[in-house]
Amino acid sequence: MNQTLFDKLWDAHRVKSLDGDEDLIAIDRVFLHERTGSVALMSLLEAGRTPRHPEHVFCTMDHIVSTDAGRGADSSRTPDGGVFITATREAAKQAGINLIDVLDAEQGIVHVISPELGIVQPGLALVCPDSHTCSQGALGALAWGIGSTDAEHAIVTGCLRVKKPPQMRIQIDGKLSAGVTAKDLALHIIKTFGAAGARRCAVEYCGEAVNALSVEERLTLCNMAVEFAAFTAIIASDDKTADYLKGKRFSPSEAHWGAATDYWKNLQSDADANYDFVHHIDATAVRPTVTWGTSPAQAAAMTDAVPILDDDNEKALNYMGLSGGERISALKIDGAFIGSCTNARLSDLRAAATVLKGQKVADGVTAICVPGSMSVRRAAEAEGIDRIFKDAGFVWGAAGCAFCFYAGGDTFARGSRVISSTNRNFEGRQGPDVRTHLASPAVVAASAVMGTICAPEDVS
Numbered sequence: 001m002n003q004t005l006f007d008k009l010w011d012a013h014r015v016k017s018l019d020g021d022e023d024l025i026a027i028d029r030v031f032l033h034e035r036t037g038s039v040a041l042m043s044l045l046e047a048g049r050t051p052r053h054p055e056h057v058f059c060t061m062d063h064i065v066s067t068d069a070g071r072g073a074d075s076s077r078t079p080d081g082g083v084f085i086t087a088t089r090e091a092a093k094q095a096g097i098n099l100i101d102v103l104d105a106e107q108g109i110v111h112v113i114s115p116e117l118g119i120v121q122p123g124l125a126l127v128c129p130d131s132h133t134c135s136q137g138a139l140g141a142l143a144w145g146i147g148s149t150d151a152e153h154a155i156v157t158g159c160l161r162v163k164k165p166p167q168m169r170i171q172i173d174g175k176l177s178a179g180v181t182a183k184d185l186a187l188h189i190i191k192t193f194g195a196a197g198a199r200r201c202a203v204e205y206c207g208e209a210v211n212a213l214s215v216e217e218r219l220t221l222c223n224m225a226v227e228f229a230a231f232t233a234i235i236a237s238d239d240k241t242a243d244y245l246k247g248k249r250f251s252p253s254e255a256h257w258g259a260a261t262d263y264w265k266n267l268q269s270d271a272d273a274n275y276d277f278v279h280h281i282d283a284t285a286v287r288p289t290v291t292w293g294t295s296p297a298q299a300a301a302m303t304d305a306v307p308i309l310d311d312d313n314e315k316a317l318n319y320m321g322l323s324g325g326e327r328i329s330a331l332k333i334d335g336a337f338i339g340s341c342t343n344a345r346l347s348d349l350r351a352a353a354t355v356l357k358g359q360k361v362a363d364g365v366t367a368i369c370v371p372g373s374m375s376v377r378r379a380a381e382a383e384g385i386d387r388i389f390k391d392a393g394f395v396w397g398a399a400g401c402a403f404c405f406y407a408g409g410d411t412f413a414r415g416s417r418v419i420s421s422t423n424r425n426f427e428g429r430q431g432p433d434v435r436t437h438l439a440s441p442a443v444v445a446a447s448a449v450m451g452t453i454c455a456p457e458d459v460s
């Protein structure tokens with residue numbers, strides 16, 4: 001009794017309480033990618049160690065791979081990145097783990113393909129040397145980002161020493177208005193609490209608006225938890241989660257499905273559960289939200305103005321080429337990007353395609369769409385979504401992290417103002433001097449067409 005979902009999963013995975021305030025936690029799945037996971041893999045092999053459960057370790061190639069449609073197995077966005085990709089491939093094969101290689105049909109961004117393949121499931125403990133592993137808590141799992149050394153340890157021992165984080169419940173009351181997305185909700189929450197607002201807590205999202213979100217929207221919401229300093233995020237699973245996972249490659253088989261879903265149903269916080277912090281957000285107050293600064297917390301409703309310049313925002317406004325007081329929805333853009341583990345799933349591409357249908361990208365705007373996985377890309381193509389994007393003037397890429405972060409190669413031109421469906425807008429995040437405004441895919445699409453930041457209903 002009095003237990004949160006997070007407490008229950010923590011207890012179920014606690015092998016031992018250690019001296020001090022750490023616990024030894026059993027890890028069910030480890031996911032790696034070529035940027036940081038490769039470091040863990042190579043170090044493990046060099047030391048002559050072997051994975052304890054290679055069948056539960058997965059490696060994808062997503063961060064530095066080329067996202068050009070005609071890419072080869074070793075093409076990279078990073079100069080000389082091909083060597084790294086080849087070395088990761090060899091290491092994964094040598095370690096005998098599951099490799100989802102560049103040209104495999106299921107390749108994609110780790111946090112997109114993990115749910116898509118049923119690798120993350122309610123109740124499992126999953127770690128990955130990537131900060132956005134918090135996304136995967138959206139399926140009711142204990143999932144968090146770690147460093148490469150911890151990843152090596154988890155692969156070899158099946159356990160990790162971890163200090164249990166404090167817990168925060170954020171209840172979203174009421175319904176989101178039409179045209180307001182999970183991305184707007186995530187930005188609204190971070191703007192409300194600040195970039196350090198989650199205080200290293202495990203954040204449980206709940207309430208009417210969260211129950212109403214699809215699994216893909218929940219992934220978007222949880223994805224951004226690390227952007228306000230959460231240890232991770234979690235959402236209790238429900239029938240939507242089970243329907244989403246049914247029949248996926250690594251989901252429980254037909255024979256085990258009944259037992260699995262019976263177990264998942266019990267994975268809920270008790271009504272009288274104790275949290276360290278409890279907050280309520282009014283869903284009806286959330287509006288389409290766009291960032292104006294260099295932190296995801298520097299956000300405002302799109303119809304608002306950029307704040308007046310003061311000591312706190314001067315550095316951010318200088319970087320963003322703003323003087324304060326401009327209307328956000330009047331800012332002229334040079335680039336538009338739809339991609340990343342935040343917003344590049346099928347529902348995101350559908351939302352953007354609805355706006356783009358029959359429209360053209362404005363003159364002078366470089367518009368790029370990179371689906372989150374090759375499965376998303378194929379599903380979009382089966383619906384004709386690729387044609388809508390291409391006819392509008394978007395580049396239609398192959399899956400990967402791409403322009404979400406600067407990989408040292410091609411990017412938007414210096415000083416470009418870019419509207420982006422990603423999760424980070426730090427200085428240089430999308431390339432040297434590139435100015436990123438975070439927004440939902442529908443807003444990115446609308447802005448690409450009009451050439452200024454705007455809402456889908458403003459597209460004429």
Ligand SMILES: CC(C)[C@H](C(=O)O)[C@@H](O)C(=O)O
Nearest residue numbers: 035036063129130131132405
């Ligand atoms: C490269 C990787 C370690 C990094 C992360 O952990 O988040 C990346 O995915 C990012 O989004 O900046």
Ligand code: SF4
Nearest residue numbers: 132340341401404405
């Ligand atoms: S898409 Fe961006 S945020 Fe997500 S894992 Fe890749 S680099 Fe990180």
